Amino acid sequence: MTPPDAASPHHLLLGSCDYPEHVPRDCWETYARRQRELGLTFVRLAEFAWSRLEPRPGEFDWAWLDEAVEAYHREGLRVVLCTPTATPPAWLIRTHPEILPVDEEGRVREFGSRRHYDFASPVYREHSRRITRAMAERYGQHPAVVGWQTDNEFACHGTGRSYGGASAAAFPGWLRERYGTLDALNEAWGNVFWSMEYGDWGQIKPPNLTVTEANPAHILDFSRFASDQIASFQREQVDLLRELSPGRFVTHNFMIFESGFDHYEVARGLDFATWDNYPTGMLEFFAQGIVGEEDRNHFARTGHPDLVGWNHDVYRGLLRGAGRLGREGEGTPNGFWVMEQQCGQVNWAPFNPLPADGAVALWTAQAWAHGADVVSYFRWRAATMAQEVLHSGLLRHDETPDRGYAEVAALNQARFPLGEVPARVALLHDYESLWLLGAQPHSASLSYWAQTVTYYRALRSLGVDVDILHPDADLGGYAVVVAPAITLATEERAVRWATAVEGGARLVCGPRTGFRTPSGQAWAQGQPGPLAELLGVRLLQFDSLRSGLTQKVAGPEGDFQAHAWAESYRLAGAEATHTYVGGPQGGLPAVTRQGRATVIGAHSDALIRAVLRDVLAEAGVETVDLPDGVRLSRRAGVTLVQNWNPEAVTWEGRTLAPVSFEVVEESTPAGDDPRPARLG
Amino acid sequence: MTPPDAASPHHLLLGSCDYPEHVPRDCWETYARRQRELGLTFVRLAEFAWSRLEPRPGEFDWAWLDEAVEAYHREGLRVVLCTPTATPPAWLIRTHPEILPVDEEGRVREFGSRRHYDFASPVYREHSRRITRAMAERYGQHPAVVGWQTDNEFACHGTGRSYGGASAAAFPGWLRERYGTLDALNEAWGNVFWSMEYGDWGQIKPPNLTVTEANPAHILDFSRFASDQIASFQREQVDLLRELSPGRFVTHNFMIFESGFDHYEVARGLDFATWDNYPTGMLEFFAQGIVGEEDRNHFARTGHPDLVGWNHDVYRGLLRGAGRLGREGEGTPNGFWVMEQQCGQVNWAPFNPLPADGAVALWTAQAWAHGADVVSYFRWRAATMAQEVLHSGLLRHDETPDRGYAEVAALNQARFPLGEVPARVALLHDYESLWLLGAQPHSASLSYWAQTVTYYRALRSLGVDVDILHPDADLGGYAVVVAPAITLATEERAVRWATAVEGGARLVCGPRTGFRTPSGQAWAQGQPGPLAELLGVRLLQFDSLRSGLTQKVAGPEGDFQAHAWAESYRLAGAEATHTYVGGPQGGLPAVTRQGRATVIGAHSDALIRAVLRDVLAEAGVETVDLPDGVRLSRRAGVTLVQNWNPEAVTWEGRTLAPVSFEVVEESTPAGDDPRPARLG
Amino acid sequence: MTPPDAASPHHLLLGSCDYPEHVPRDCWETYARRQRELGLTFVRLAEFAWSRLEPRPGEFDWAWLDEAVEAYHREGLRVVLCTPTATPPAWLIRTHPEILPVDEEGRVREFGSRRHYDFASPVYREHSRRITRAMAERYGQHPAVVGWQTDNEFACHGTGRSYGGASAAAFPGWLRERYGTLDALNEAWGNVFWSMEYGDWGQIKPPNLTVTEANPAHILDFSRFASDQIASFQREQVDLLRELSPGRFVTHNFMIFESGFDHYEVARGLDFATWDNYPTGMLEFFAQGIVGEEDRNHFARTGHPDLVGWNHDVYRGLLRGAGRLGREGEGTPNGFWVMEQQCGQVNWAPFNPLPADGAVALWTAQAWAHGADVVSYFRWRAATMAQEVLHSGLLRHDETPDRGYAEVAALNQARFPLGEVPARVALLHDYESLWLLGAQPHSASLSYWAQTVTYYRALRSLGVDVDILHPDADLGGYAVVVAPAITLATEERAVRWATAVEGGARLVCGPRTGFRTPSGQAWAQGQPGPLAELLGVRLLQFDSLRSGLTQKVAGPEGDFQAHAWAESYRLAGAEATHTYVGGPQGGLPAVTRQGRATVIGAHSDALIRAVLRDVLAEAGVETVDLPDGVRLSRRAGVTLVQNWNPEAVTWEGRTLAPVSFEVVEESTPAGDDPRPARLG
Numbered sequence A, B, C: 001m002t003p004p005d006a007a008s009p010h011h012l013l014l015g016s017c018d019y020p021e022h023v024p025r026d027c028w029e030t031y032a033r034r035q036r037e038l039g040l041t042f043v044r045l046a047e048f049a050w051s052r053l054e055p056r057p058g059e060f061d062w063a064w065l066d067e068a069v070e071a072y073h074r075e076g077l078r079v080v081l082c083t084p085t086a087t088p089p090a091w092l093i094r095t096h097p098e099i100l101p102v103d104e105e106g107r108v109r110e111f112g113s114r115r116h117y118d119f120a121s122p123v124y125r126e127h128s129r130r131i132t133r134a135m136a137e138r139y140g141q142h143p144a145v146v147g148w149q150t151d152n153e154f155a156c157h158g159t160g161r162s163y164g165g166a167s168a169a170a171f172p173g174w175l176r177e178r179y180g181t182l183d184a185l186n187e188a189w190g191n192v193f194w195s196m197e198y199g200d201w202g203q204i205k206p207p208n209l210t211v212t213e214a215n216p217a218h219i220l221d222f223s224r225f226a227s228d229q230i231a232s233f234q235r236e237q238v239d240l241l242r243e244l245s246p247g248r249f250v251t252h253n254f255m256i257f258e259s260g261f262d263h264y265e266v267a268r269g270l271d272f273a274t275w276d277n278y279p280t281g282m283l284e285f286f287a288q289g290i291v292g293e294e295d296r297n298h299f300a301r302t303g304h305p306d307l308v309g310w311n312h313d314v315y316r317g318l319l320r321g322a323g324r325l326g327r328e329g330e331g332t333p334n335g336f337w338v339m340e341q342q343c344g345q346v347n348w349a350p351f352n353p354l355p356a357d358g359a360v361a362l363w364t365a366q367a368w369a370h371g372a373d374v375v376s377y378f379r380w381r382a383a384t385m386a387q388e389v390l391h392s393g394l395l396r397h398d399e400t401p402d403r404g405y406a407e408v409a410a411l412n413q414a415r416f417p418l419g420e421v422p423a424r425v426a427l428l429h430d431y432e433s434l435w436l437l438g439a440q441p442h443s444a445s446l447s448y449w450a451q452t453v454t455y456y457r458a459l460r461s462l463g464v465d466v467d468i469l470h471p472d473a474d475l476g477g478y479a480v481v482v483a484p485a486i487t488l489a490t491e492e493r494a495v496r497w498a499t500a501v502e503g504g505a506r507l508v509c510g511p512r513t514g515f516r517t518p519s520g521q522a523w524a525q526g527q528p529g530p531l532a533e534l535l536g537v538r539l540l541q542f543d544s545l546r547s548g549l550t551q552k553v554a555g556p557e558g559d560f561q562a563h564a565w566a567e568s569y570r571l572a573g574a575e576a577t578h579t580y581v582g583g584p585q586g587g588l589p590a591v592t593r594q595g596r597a598t599v600i601g602a603h604s605d606a607l608i609r610a611v612l613r614d615v616l617a618e619a620g621v622e623t624v625d626l627p628d629g630v631r632l633s634r635r636a637g638v639t640l641v642q643n644w645n646p647e648a649v650t651w652e653g654r655t656l657a658p659v660s661f662e663v664v665e666e667s668t669p670a671g672d673d674p675r676p677a678r679l680g
Ligand SMILES: [Zn+2]
Pocket: A047, A152, A153, A253, A276, A340
């Protein structure tokens, strides 16, 4: 294994996703050479190749992959191999149709695309272990192979949950394990309500097809159960890979804004996280309800900086891994990869615009600035067959370089040093809270994502770097902790946050914080449950505002208009800093403050930004008012100034070209004062 | 049983819905006391409590309910008990899954919420009788128990019809009963069309999943069948309650704008009707297509006065019951209750805004003015568990009084005397016509509800009190009879209406009146079928107007613009009072008049209002032009002036505060001249 | 058989669809007489009459139809009989439920309306042959019977494909027939992608319910398979009719914008095509995404001239049949019929407005001008029963003449001579390309229909008559050939088009032309695949524009704004005539030209019109700039000037009344110079 840049590995490296099985063999050598010439270090192989690796039950065909790996190896590329379990072949599915998952409508999801399996299926588990073992035995110690990707994009296409078959069969046992007795379960779920009490474990089914909405506690536990199936499914692969492929990293490529499982749980045991970054598809397909239609038009060709940034920061914070780039000790602690990076148009959104000139380079630079050690483009050459024939690659169908290729070629990888992102602000993110708000949003226009990303955008618009962490993570050392939508509160969590505040951190909570118990009930003492002492407030009521309704809020900065949500508090130690004006909550507290703990009850972009700016200032985190679409990110003592707008922006005396970035070396070590002046 | 207000029972009384099984036992005594202190007279119990009353098959646990009833009894509260059949427990469903209903898509609707049963299931009928008998034997003669509610909100969540299982099995037998021979059925349905003729009763299935739309006659009879199942299901409970709980009333709590059964049929045999009044949820969830988006914003925090009023008037007119309040002889003939009255936010609409200040009091006063003898708030304390955790109660989760509590406390119940609503106008309402227009609306923007409520709104905006009656009800004594959308005409009905007109009543019919035979065919002689002689017109054609199209109508008052619907007539005795101008019906009659019978063929709010105003004037029913959101209602010689607007309104020299009411004693006995001057 | 106009059959003739089984027998004679008096020549009978012809298995009842045929025969009407296979009766379906089709969601589609059968069902095939043989034996040589309609509106209501049952069972065999080996199939479909390779024919199912989108190659072949089932289903009927009813024509009534099968394949073996023309229903129900909301309002009462014209021209070009009107030798080569012509409101769209005054006459005249030899109104009398009770007829329910009747009566049929439509422009239309663009549109706002009809509208707005042809049709003699969206290219097709261009034709291709191989893969050499040499370009990239995005294009005529789609090319022989300005394709070719071959890569109505105008001018096809809603059509040396606008239009000095036409005899033989001056 001879990395092409062995002399200086401590900067961003690049790679691509390639599928030698999709092209004639005589292409392989050429592709490997061209990848090396383009400056790529990594190549990901065999992602969905099960039907070629095991064309018939038990008959393996390694020859082609042996040859392909050698072809890349000869050019010095480092190979990442995938377990191909996202695509069980026809022979397996038709022999064991019980592997197929069942959708929320009760329909079996059929063979003919991908991800057609139920994570809980014992039969599929066996075959997953079998193919993983076979691949790991064959390639686990190959000198070109530096790491493994498990499966592909867990839960994508709504496959995180199967509402029948193996999952339905396993769910009662999982509950028995969790609760011990049915009395405990009935109590935890509040099943006395509507006579939903169970008298036998076997009576319990998934929470779908109920006459009206299911019990949120039922939904919450089914979500946890499904998440656990994914975690244990993967763990079986990881254990085999650890045993048979020592010294190689193991990771998974997570997906954009995926809600189908608890990423913190599923990431455990990996070396680091990777994710698949498709900024324009994200904006078209996943961002509905998170950003408005105006933003979707304005950023149609780049994606929205904060939606992309959000995902980077989630995956950077997912586990504190070794950050290995394929050699012991390389990379950034807490580092992550972009395993699939859009490098042209995608094919899976309702509209699939071409990226702007410069977008591929900007996305790469941003990934680095948010902590990525490697960016790997999807895909090397556009597929000429099947579902993704309209998706671009670095090469066109006719093998000529597509637009993204030139931008990659022009990147100077050495300008992007590895190192830490110096975030002093932590934002808390929790899949259990997400599931609960998803089960009962109460306001159709304020999902968990919409509420949470609003806070993130406010922080990013103030030029602040953010670590995104689980609400039970270690919060030591952060100046400010923001909890936008952590609706599930536990006693332990309350203690942990109180400790952080006692330790000097400022805490800012959004509405609905601490409404729910760990079972998904409402705290009988009312929101914020066990956080009441820390926050000094008790919920009075919450107001769910239809799009035609707004609620005025007055504060020292002036007036604001809340939309979508407004809740008010009885002061129990805190003081009101902002108050509702008019309406059913007129005169009641909208924002409160007790010591270093702030609660924002009104949903208003401007209000949230104003309150955060003040809190950051008090905490000694300097802020800067950035224009729309202009963002700052810092890493390893360097600041990346980005303009995501399709037009040039003049800011602090500098003119930023459309869709561009500048890497600015700071005159002092990375610190807490990244003011624009330094960028001059 | 000592009613707290035994001295003066002849005014509005209040109550609440409470669920002792949801809270620790030590709460019960306190809650009962606090309810009494708040001035509540009634408490409704055990609504969904089957799994607590019969935790295992045949094992009853009465202890807790005995104790709860005693706790309320000790405070003098009158108890309404519910048969808990809306929530069959898990042990029953898992033993007899054939109880579960099937939705229109052919999917079994699962256990896990409520209403998961098929009304036609013989097994479920047996268990329904068994639990009803057991409860009635236990509590039927308890001194605290004054009445019974059967089940809960029949047909809610689309459960009025099951498209498989027991209903599918019973449907052919019901048809055989109705038609006797298949020839008769094939003839009645017109099955020669598209070769739909049946040769065996067993060939007939519910009208779902057909390739294109099903025969409206098929749909009509399936709707009648399903309605009959509900009626007979309830009758079994009523018979048992009459036998085992003598002297107590039996009622059912009907639901907002429910179309799933013929309420007139299902109400037979009850003492009086009750319904569940959620004005803001009604506006968000049920009012789509009935009122416009502007109204939905304007009245977001109160609901729309006429949507709420409509429901009150429907349930007041449902049967002419004893109006007993729990003691023989109490209450208003034709009285009804609001069994569940929203007293804060609801949780089940896409948006769930807080009610305006004053809304709970306004809703209570309006209920009284439309004829309610009792208003019972839902619910006493907000649930801390399960599906309704986001629904408010009089008490918050933390047991502090919520906003509605204060408004209830401030009500002076004695200001609301019982007595008759002095309506001189009858509006005809018919579920068979509703089903037919639902099966074939012809214009996507003019449902039965939209057409009918438009006429009701016009009457209410003119300050007129309205009785809503079945089209075959006794119409004696009414000055004006309005038939907005009675599309099904029978020979008998034609005679009945003619008799009313001969007797002096004015009749106003909307478009589509008399288009259909009782089988749902078109009358071969054309609309209005047997009503032709009475109305003096024959339909020429109907025009279905998309939102971008309008049709001008000219009349003595000026010009109007019809939208959604315009039909024209050949005069056969009548004369035209309004004529279409331009378009395919230019020059043809839009409104006609023969003696005291008027037909309005054009759908236009302003036109309808203008014609009705003239007819009312002729009939000696005085009208007043009320501003939007201002309404008058009269009862027992008193006028309730209501302002539903979120802003103050000056009207006839008086300033009405936002969301408020005034109770105005009339200087003369309740009569036909409620002019504003009297209110001064 | 005595045709009423035997002396002069060489002009347009009229007819109606009648259903004697729907009315009492004593109506039949009267109806026949009234039809004759109205000037009708044809009557279509027995369309859905299976349950009356064979009330019980094997028991035929011919008496009523014998009598009905005689009644019409006595009045000299020519009878078209239908095989009633669109409506298998209940006794057949309940005995053989396996006949029922399965929808894309996996649900069995039930009895109770029509078209409830799977074309691939061997049982149904047998019964289809049986009833066809029985009818043909009975009536095949009856002197009144001049022709046959097979079934009714194949594939309507999404019945073109069944995703289970008989079709699912037959699909693998069809594939084996097509591919011979699984290796060939796997290669053709590109099944190596996502490990979709099959190892056994039995593993292959229809492409529905897959986890995410199915392979477009899978969808394409399933579409071909389903189309073949329809073709062979019909062929069985045609063979029997040819044998047993010699000298009569056989046709089928195709449906508006139907995509469910390859019409060119299914039409083979018919004498000529007919179709069912419902202009207002078409606009409301089928035109979504093809024309904008503004047009849908403006033409609400007439339908859109070019949507209707499109269908006429498709069916005229479907096969080059004998054009027989029921007698050997009568009619126009390439002629067609309108088998069902809307003559009042329809009932099956969300809105069903009344046609404008004059619309029925205008539709009839337009049908003639586009090549129809017969127009047959649907239906004689409005049905009084079942699903179509709200659909108009020439007579109302009460048997009085409805509005359309008067317009038919006023038509002077002799003014509409039969003869050729002198089109010099061919537009290519292909169902395989349609299916591929439907499977993967890439831009949600640019379907195959939207793209193709845009070119057609541009041509029609220039006053040009158009032949619509299969892309592999003989193109000899056309001055201009337009290929708006032929995305599937074959080597043979490329040769054929090149031959046409060499022969002097101008070729204009739209975007996406030649992207796909016959298997639905992308050509590995890139778009336009084998057309590259002819067109002189290679695709660079395609841009899918959301509604908020446009792309500027500059050319000699000025600037244009592309929406929905923009693709650019590398010049390989061609030159750029229009270039993108700004955006990711700024500076790249948008429209190219190599000799007589033009490629338009940008979707812009104005640009397409401008380029076509230039090409037509060069080709010597004169054009005229018509106002919106004004159209010219030529046939047999006569020009029909049409005004579809609801207001009068002054054009070239003449005032055209609203919704009207003028038949203008040209002063010279039909040629290529239909300039407005001639119309003066
Ligand atoms: Zn992937």
